[in-house]
Amino acid sequence: MADFETDYLIVGAGAVGLAFADTLVDEDPDCHITFVDKHAKPGGHWNDAYGFVALHQPSATYGVNSLEFQTEHIDEHGPNKGLHALASGTEVLAYFEKVMNLKLLPTGRVEYHRLSEYKGRNEAGDARIVSIFSGEETTVKVRRRIVDATYYQTxxxxxxxxxxxxxxxxxxxxxxxxxxxxxxxxxxxxxxxxxxxxxxxxxxxxxxxxxxxxxxxxxxxxxxESWLWNRVYTQPGEDFIERVIDMQIGLLEAASKAGNGDEWMRLLGEQGYYLKIDEDSEPEMFHYATISQGEVDILRRIKNVxxxxxxxxxxxxxxxxxxxxxxxxxxxxxxxxxxxxVPFRARRNDRPVFDGDTITLRPLHIPLVTFSATVAAFLEANFDDDATRNALAQPGPLTDTPATFPYAFMVTMMNRGAWAQNPEISAWLTKSRLDLASPTIAKLVAENSPKLAVLSKFQEAIAENMPHLARLGMQAKQIHEAQV
The missing domain is CATH 3.50.50 (FAD/NAD(P)-binding domain)
Known part of the structure; x- marks a missing residue:
């Protein structure tokens, strides 16, 4: 007989697991969640990161849906001047402790087993949790699903x-x-x-x-060398929405001119959407790192390469x-x-996100991993069967080269298109803190803002260029699958 029961056992109390739980407790007020994690505090790999680490992307697009960072402002100095602030590692850890201690645990429907490991299921089908220090084993009857939030293996x-x-x-x-x-x-x-x-x-x-x-x-x-996302095109809010959509248009239009992923990225670099440190190089990597022009200017001062x-x-x-x-x-x-x-080769996993008694949290909008986890939680709580959920949650790869990136972008666009066609998801996205554009677009629509002119150009770009993106994406998919 199991020591206790839960609806969802989430393996991993890092950013992805917390983002999933945050949305699930809001969307399903009857569910019970149990976390198991090796670390002493919530936050996953942030507990082990170097002291001066900071987010690559704006704090406003990271974390969980229900809670803003306290430091969501525009930086007024330094290489990130004029852009949304990037939370430091210390701030991220404090934020995730707040999520766990002030949002999740007070619901009375969440348990947290820290300094513990998930050891699979026993013969009775119950989950086994083992304390790292004492070795004591606790068994858990999981009424619904085990949620694997460790897919990224950061x-x-x-x-x-x-x-x-x-x-x-x-x-x-x-x-x-x-x-x-x-x-x-x-x-x-x-x-x-x-x-x-x-x-x-x-x-x-x-x-x-x-x-x-x-x-x-x-x-x-x-x-x-690596291509780097120009942070100026990844900013939330209405002051930046035209730039955000402009980059999406640029991605689509470049797909019609490129013969492969390398050419595609080269075209995007020429337009400033992507940056590189060595201007004379041809980058072989793209790991989704986001950087400001100010940081690039500092790094170019290192001549002994x-x-x-x-x-x-x-x-x-x-x-x-x-x-x-x-x-x-x-x-x-x-x-x-x-x-x-993220060890790309170590993470070949062909399982769908929703698969019987298991949910594997994987990227749906690449590379926004916490946003992807919130979408998975929304689908779990609001749709009745896995076939429907998986049709709306095609997992994409975190590709690592310019040659394979079109595959990841293609999957993201396919998912976003499916969500836009679903009224329930579409309405929820307009209220999602982690969605880079939907809440801002909804606000501008309500105001009939002239800034929406760029949105019609984006829709035209989709109609004209999706076949070209699909061509590049399928070509990149073959390359990626041969590598992993």
């Missing part, structure tokens, strides 16, 4: 395993150790090496330069790349930013 520098060797006497640290340098002012590094080409490495470069490190004392191992592939080992005063090597000062601090935020 990795951060402090928890990942290095894939290169480090000799004795070499100082290699995750970026989270950098704020501790103030304690050793009599023995600061002579040189800094950033290892990795992703957004963590970019954050590290900006942090070092803004902290006063001479860019000439920084080397950056950047095996590949090492392009010899991936590091295989580090010795004192030396970086080794297979048969090649780069000499560096002996007192060099190596900063490991090589963790893959």
């Amino acid at each position: 990795s951060v520098p402090s928890t990942h395993t290095r894939n290169f060797a480090v000799a004795g006497g070499v100082e290699v640290v995750p970026p989270g150790h950098l704020p501790e340098l103030w304690k050793r002012t009599d023995n600061l590094p002579d040189h800094y090496v950033i290892l990795g080409a992703g957004k963590t490495a970019m954050d590290t470069g900006v942090w070092l330069i803004e902290g006063g490190v001479d860019p000439d004392r920084i080397s950056w191992v950047r095996p590949r 090492i392009r010899k592939g991936r590091v295989t080992s580090i010795e004192r005063g030396k970086l080794i790349f297979g048969e090649d090597a780069v000499e560096l000062p002996d007192n060099t601090l190596f900063i490991d930013c090589t963790a893959t935020a």
Whole structure:
């Protein structure tokens, strides 16, 4: 006999699991939810992130539907000046604690098992929860579904395993150790090496330069270049809605001119919708990182860029790349930013979002993972069968190259089209805090605003260019599936 019962067992109390639960408790006032999570506090990987981490996207488009961040304002200084604020990691953790402690638990319909692991089901079909510290096992009868909120398997520098060797006497640290340098002012590094080409490495470069490190004392191992979302086109609210829709029109129109995903991204870069750090490069990556032009300008000050592939080992005063090597000062601090935020190859999962006794939270509007989770919760609470739900929730891939990105964009557009045709979902989206455009468009429609002129252009672009997008998307789908 199980120790207790619940309607939904959510595995993972990170951003995705919390976003799902927040919407579900509002849409289904009779349901009971139980969380199980390894961390001591809600927030998932944010508990392990480096101290100066911040959101890539505006705070107003992240988190849960029912609660705003306290810091939702327009930045008036720094590289993000003129754009919506980006919550710091500390603010994100405080926000998620507030969601759990002030929104979910007070309902009396939510339980939270922290520092615990889900160990599958026993022979009776009950879920097994095991305490990390005591090893004590609790069994749970799940009346409806288990919700897997761990699909993204997010990795951060402090928890990942290095894939290169480090000799004795070499100082290699995750970026989270950098704020501790103030304690050793009599023995600061002579040189800094950033290892990795992703957004963590970019954050590290900006942090070092803004902290006063001479860019000439920084080397950056950047095996590949990446396209980056220009943050100015991802802003919520009516002051930015024309830019947001303009980018969507640009994406659609470029699809009609491009022969493949690489050409498509190149066209979009020429129009400023996407940015790159090295203006003379042809980026091979696209991991959905969002950045401001101000941040790009700072990063371009780092001229010592090492392009010899991936590091295989580090010795004192030396970086080794297979048969090649780069000499560096002996007192060099190596900063490991090589963790893959989302391990693309490790997450091949052909299960639909809604599948019998399991819900697997996957991206529906790529890459807005918390928004996707809220949509899944709305579908669970308001539609009667999985066939209908899954028809409205086609999971898309978090692709990682320009060549494969059209696949992800195609799936997003197909889902958005299906939601627009469903009156119930469409009405709910106009009230969704996490939807970048729908609430603003609804407000402008009510006001008969002249800003809506761009919306008719968007509808024309859809009608004219969806066949071209489908062509690119299916081509990209084949490439993506061959890779994973």
